[in-house]
Amino acid sequence: MSYRGRFAPSPSGPLHFGSLIAAMGSYLDARKNQGKWLVRMENIDPPREVAGAADDILRTLESFGFEWDEPVLYQSNRLDAYQAAIDQLQQEDLLYRCFCSRSEIQALGIAGAEGVVYPGTCRTGFSLRDVNSKERYALRLITHDRPVVFNDSIWGAINQRIAREIGDFVIRRADGLFAYQLAVVVDDAYQGITDVVRGADLLKSTPRQIYLQGLLNYPTPNYKHLPLARAPDGRKLSKRLGDDPINSSDQITALLAALEFLNQPIPPERPESVGDLWTWAITEWDSRRIINNLDFTG
Known part of the structure; x- marks a missing residue:
């Protein structure tokens, strides 16, 4: 199958430097491999969305010379597909209702790869309290202790x-x-994504996604997780936390900074246009150089 990559921002604010790194890495990898590059708007969490952010993100990408090969996919238009996947998993008895509150999970769970490990309280139908039919519940996927590699x-x-x-x-x-x-699993399969290039903050999520892909009979893409841009206090840059957006008035400087962060060669002279910069960057792109520039430790 020919290369198909994607950039999938959430509309929780304007693009910042960390977003530009992820977009650049995925774009260059697709173009270097003569592949398609898609944009997906991950807008299924209304409480976190910022009005107008989706359109602002697309305008910013265009101003920086990014060109996507198919219409933008909006997750808000894909709810039936997600429900169909849940129906499939339910038919195979792989899901159960969970009535546990966050405080109960915190009290009973143990430290794991990402916060507290869910202790399986509701897996056998047992709950810490009487549950009535009107109480809200989450759906959890049954997992196993075999390693996902x-x-x-x-x-x-x-x-x-x-x-x-x-x-x-x-x-x-x-x-x-x-x-x-x-x-993300349903949409990667739907769009035929063969290669996922994204930030290392999602590295620990990937085994869950691979596990789901297996259960739903989906192919597993190739993965590259890029190092994260950090704020001065060491935390990951975040649209949601209001980190400074990238400067759309000087695209070349921002793109050169992103190239340097990804440990890629910088043109000997400043490019005259964004198009010239992309021509250079695509020709010189080698993701193996990133190995020497990792800054994500967990």
């Missing part, structure tokens, strides 16, 4: 035991919204 093109072999390190995880939230882990 994959090879990341930057990080090498990754091994995670989901049941032990994460626990049974949510694929539909108690507020009725579909979880990211489900939506």
